[in-house]
Amino acid sequence: MTKEINIGMLGFGTVGSGVATMIRENEQQLSQKLGAKVKIKKIAVRDLDKHRAADLNGSILTTDINEVLEDATIDVIVEVMGGIEGAHEAIEQALQSKKAVVTANKDLMALHGHKLLKLAGDNATDLYYEASVAGGIPIIRTLEDGLASDRISTIMGIVNGTTNYILTKMKEENWSYDEALKKAQELGFAESDPTSDVEGLDAARKMAILATLAFSMEVFLDDVEVRGMTSITTEDIELAEQFGYHVKMLGYAERDEDGVEVGVEPVFLKSSHPMASVRNEYNAVYVYGDAVGETMFYGPGAGSMPTATSVVSDVIAACRNLLLGVAGSRNIDYVNERKLKSQDQQKAQFFHRLLVKDEVGVFSELTSIYGRYGASLGSIIQRPGEKAGEAEVILITHPVSRKNHNGIIDELNQSSFVQKIISQYRVEGGEPR
Structure with missing residues (x-):
């Protein structure tokens, strides 16, 4: 064995330490798989004196990123430093130098992935990004290779562990949203500023990818409809259970003859759906293909070693391509024309919880509003309100377009007999649309 592949790393935090540990501890196994030795030659860091979990020779650390990017003996760049602008410039430079790149940067790939993949192709090199979505779950490789022959019509994902942990604790421990968020922050599942997670932005980036x-087909971050989860209450979760649903912060992407719809929002997910049982900080991605039918991929969505597993898997793929002389041969052209559904073409069921006046004729007025927008009602119940003269109406529609649903909401808000729309949710896992 004479060939040696040199790795350069940008960043050496939690994930970077995991990558270095895996490469060092599995050196013999990697050599056997590839027929070549894999060695980390240089790592760019911000602080040379910072204590790090992985024990490496300090001489390979540098604060000068160009020592890594401009080293002609480095074959593969692993970007795990995070951020967007600096990482974007570094990856562009690496690809233009015909170095293979492996990144775990979901923010970067959601915003600039299309152009970077094209740049990799133009320079006959590779860009891999398995770790950018769902941590240790090999979903990107599955879509690129394992299901490449099938026509995928639906993807649904619990792709943010923070939100799933919060909802699990609200359901199982009867904690409030604020209590569950605080615990998630104490455990390190949520940042001190959890906005990206709880407002759905993190999941939206992953769903675009x-x-x-x-x-x-080219799908951009701006194409993803996003709604956060901060208004969810324990009462909503209890009601969902009564109707046979779980509340989940869900990403969904659907395609039919009209085009593609992509969104992230809290939904009522049928309790019998395989994703309804995903608990705590775990992730899951459900894929429906015309040939394969239902498949689901489940596992840890974050953490040093699960994410490092995906990064090192990409490193192996990039090294193998270099050894075989086929780097940059992956076809990244999009087969399908970019075609997004209008709100009139987006259809779903919806759960509504309304506070109304407890008067004769209210139900007639309600059914009239829903009927004007072609929305028939599936389940509907009424129960007393907290005050005299009030009642709660809880219902689930049959499939209705997003445009007509918005029209219903506007009329309900303007109606003299509806005092408040307490909550509304998209419903998934029920009847087909």
């Missing part, structure tokens, strides 16, 4: 791959 997954939809692009699954549908072989």
Whole structure:
């Protein structure tokens, strides 16, 4: 064995330490798989004196990123430093130097992935990004290779462990949203500023990446409809259970003859759906293909070693391509024309919880409003309100377009007999649309 592949790393935090540990501890196994030795030659860091979990020779650390990017003997760049602008410039420079790149940067790939993949192709090199979505779950490789022959029509994902942990504790421990968030922060599942997680932005980035791959069509972050979860209450979760649903912060991407719809929002998910049982900080991605039918991929969505597993898997793929002389041969052209559904073409069921006046004729007025927008009602119940003269009406519609649903909401808000729309949720896992 004479060939040696040199790795350069940008960043050496939690994930970077995991990557270095895996490469060092599995050196013999990697050599056997590839027929070549894999060695980390240089690592760019911000602080040379910072204590790090992985025990490496300090001489390979540098604060000068160009020592890594401009080293002609380095074959593969692993970007785990995070951020967007600095990482973007570094990856562009590496690809233009015809170095293979492996990144775990979901923010970067959601915003600039299309252009970076094209740049990799133009320079006959590779860009891999398995770790950018769902941590240790190999969903990107599955969509690129394992399900490449199938026509994917639906992807649904619990792709943010923080939100799933919060909802699990609200359901199982009867904690409030604030209590569950505080505990998630104490455990390190949530940042001190949890906005990206709880407002759905993190999941939206991942769904843009997954939809692009699954549908072989350019899907951008701005195409993803996003709604956060901060208004969810324990009462909503209890009501969902009464109707046979779980509340989940869900990403979804759907395709039919009208086009593609991508969104992230809290939904009522049928309790019998395989994703309803995903608990705590775990992730899951559900994929429906015309040939394969239902499949689901489950596992840890974050953490040093699960994410490092995906990064090192990409490193192996990039090294193998270099050894075989086929780097940059992956076809990244999009097969399908970019075609997004209008709100009139987006259809779903919806759960509504309304506070109304407890008067004769209210039900007639309600059914009239829903009927004007072509929304028939599936389940509907009424129960007393907290005050005299009030009642709660709880219902689930049959499938209705997003445009008509918005029209219903506008009329309900303007109605003299509806005092408040307490909550509303998209419903998934029920009847087909």
